[in-house]
Amino acid sequence: MGSAWSVRVAVGALAIVAAGCFQPVGPARTFHDYELKAESTAKSARSSVETARLAVQVATDGDAFPPYVSVLLAEAESDASNSQGTFLGIQPPDKHSDRLRDRLGRLLEQTGNVLSTLRITARRADLQQLKGQAARLPALSKRLDRFATEHE
C-alpha cells in the first residue's frame, strides 16, 4: 500500500508501455515477417489513396471548403510518405524479399507522386485540374489492394 511501492510499479508500467509502443517497426527476420510488413504498408498506402479520392470527390461536388480539402490531401500525402519511408527502411531478409520490395516500392513511389501533385493543385483551388489528376487514384487503389490481398 505504500506510495513508494505504487510509484515504482507505475513507473515500471509506463516504461514497459513506452518501450512497447514507441518502437515503430521492428526488424524483419524472415520472408514471412517481411511480407506481413509489406501487406500492412500497402493497406495504409491504400487508405491514403482512398482518403484523397474521397477528398477530391467532395471538393469537385462542391461539398467541402477548399482549406479543408487542402488539409485532407496534405495529411494523406504525408501519411503515405511516412509509411513508404518506414517500409523502405526495413532490411529485406532474402532475395525473395528483394523482389517484393521492388514491386511495392514502385507502387508507393507512384502513390507519393500523385498525392503530392494533388496537394499542390488543391492549395491553388483549381477544381478542374484536381479532377483530372485524381483520375489515376482508382487504378492505384486497386493495385495496392491486390498487392495486399496477394500477400495476406
Place this chain on the structure above:
Amino acid sequence: MKRLVGVMLGVLTAIGGFMDIGDIVANSATGARFGMSLAWAVLLGTVGIVVYAEMAGRVAAVSGRPTFDLVRERLGARMAIVNLAASFFINLLTLTAEVAGVAIALQLATDVNYLLWLPLTALLVWLVIWRVRFTLMENVFGLMGLAMIVMAIAVWQLHPDWSQLWHGASHPVVPSGEGHATYFYYAIALFGAAMTPYEVFFFSSGAVEEHWTRSDLSENRANVFIGFPLGAFLSLSLMALATLVLFPRGISVDHLSQAALPVSLSLGKIGLALIIVGFFAATFGAALETGLSAGYTISQYFGWQWGKRNRPRDASRFHLVVLVSIGVAMLVALTAVDPVKVTEYSIVLSAAALPLTYFPILVVANDPDFMGDKVNGRFGNAIGSIYLVILVVVSLATIPLMIITKAGA
C-alpha cells in the same frame, strides 16, 4: 429553453468526455476498422458513467463535497496521492491533446498550420477559465457542441441499411484479419473514453460551483440522464458514419479531418461547417474540463480554496495550478507530438487508474453521515458494485493489452 440550459453542465461534461480529440478519432477509427461491432463498449461505458456521475453529483449536492475531496478523505493521504499523481499526469496529457485539438479544428477551417494556432488557443482557454462565469462557459460551449448532432442527420441522409447496422452492433464479432487482443484493446479505449475520470472531477466540482443543494437532485438526474446518453449517441453516430463511408473504402482514420469526411459527403458544406464548429466546441470544452480538473484535483487534495465562482485572488493557488498546466500543455503541444496518439495513450492509461477514482464515490454515496437519507438504493449499489468489478478487471487488463497489441497497431 430554460430546461435545456439547466442540463448544460451534463451536456458539456459529456461532450468534453465523449467527444474530445482522441475520442473523435478513436470512434471514427473503430467504425472504419471494426464496423459497429464495438458499439457495446460505448454502451457499457455509458451506463457506468451515468451511474457514477449521478452518485458523484448527488454527493456534491447533498454534502457540498466534490470527488477528489472524497478520494483524499476516504483513501487517506498516501493512496490518494498515488491517485492524484496518476490523475494529474493523465489530465495534463489530455489537456495537451485538447489544446492541440482546438488548433487542429481551426486548421480545418483555415488551412493555417495548427502549430501557429496553439499559442492563441492556449490563451483563449485560460482567459475563459480566468474571466468567464461558470454557467456562461457551460452554456456557450455546451450549445455549440450540440452542432455535432449533424452527425446523426448525416447518417440518416446516407440512407443506410438500418437492419444491417443494427445487426453489426447487436451481433458483435471480431472482423477477419483483426486479432482478439486488438479488438479488446479498442474496446477498452472506448470504455475508458466514456468513463474518463476527469468527467466526474469536473461534473461534481461544477455542481459545487453552481451551488447545487439537496433541492437540485432532480436537476442532477436530468443532467446525467440527458448529458451522457447524448454523448454516447454522438459517439455511435460517428462510428456509424465511419462504418458506412470509410470501412468499405479501406480508409484507416488517423486524423480529425478524416472523421469529418462522411459528414461532408452526406450533407455538403453546411454539414461540414457544423461539424467543424462542433469539433471546435468539443475540443475546447474538453480543454476547459481538463484544465479546470488539473486545478480541482490538486486543490481538493491539499484542501486549498478552489473554483471560479470567486475572485481569482481568493483562490490563488488553484488559479496558479490551472495557469501553469495550460502553459505546460501548450509547450508540449508545440513539440508537434501527435495529439491523437497522446489522447489514445491517456485514455488507456486512465483506464488503469479508474477504480481509484470510482471506489471512494461508491463508499461515500452509502455513508449516512454525509448523505442522510439520500444514500444509494439497493439497485444503485448493485450496479455500482458490478461496475467496480468491471473497472478492476479493465484496469488489470489494460497495460498487458497495450503491450501485446503495440497500442492497437
Place this chain on the structure above:
Amino acid sequence: MNDRRELLAGLHLLDHQILDCDGWAAGKVDDLELDVAADPTTALPVVTAILSGAGALSRRLEGRLGRWVESVDERLASDRVPSQIAFELVSEIASHVSVTASRDDLETGRGERWTRERIVGHIPGAGHAPE
C-alpha cells in the same frame, strides 16, 4: 463544539477539509498534535492542535517523496514547521472542520497568501469575479 462526545480520529478528523470563519477552504487536517503531559492526572494524551500543510503531510507520506516534501517545506517556511491550528480555534467537527479564525490569520494560510501577493494578485482581473 462537536456534535458527538466520541470520535474516531482517523475516520472523523484526519484528511477532512478545514473551513475558516468566512467559509474559505483552509487546508486539510493532515495530522493531530497530541500532548501527553497536558493532563497529568490521568496521563491521557490531549489533542492540542491540528497540523496542516506540506510539513505535516510529508511525515504521513513516508518514503523518499515524504522526506523531499518535508525538506522543501522547511526551507520555504519562515515560521514554525509544521504549521498548526490550535484546537481552541475549532468550532465544529462535522463533515468539515470549522475554525473561528480567518484563513489569513492562520499559520496554514501562508502558501495561499504568498501565491496571491507574489503572483496571482498581479494578473489583471484577479480582483473581480468572472462575469
Place this chain on the structure above:
Amino acid sequence: MRLSDILGSEVFAADGSSLGHVRDVRLLADGPELGAFGPALRVHGILVGRGSLGARLGLGRPEMRGPWLLKRVFGRRARHLVDWGDIASVQEGEIRLSATASPTSIGSPSA
C-alpha cells in the same frame, strides 16, 4: 507526539505476540476546557486489528448498509479495543502493552 506516530503502528502484547496494527484512535471530548471548542478531545484508546483499509473507509460501521460487496471485502472491523492506560510504551512504530492489559474484543465483521 503526533497522531500519525500511533496510527499504523504494530501492537505487541507483553509476551511479544502481535495483535495487529493500530487502525484508528478513539477520542472522547472530556478533557480540560479549550476555548470555543469546549472540553478537549482526549485519547482514550486504540482500535487494533488485521483488516486493511476497512476502518479507514468506515465500511464496517453498522449504519453503512451497503454495498454488500464492499462490506464483504473491506468491512472487516478492528478486532480489539485497547485502553490507553494499558499501553506501556509507544516508539518507532511499535506499541507495547503492559502485562495487565486486557484488550476488549469487538466482535466479528458485520455484513
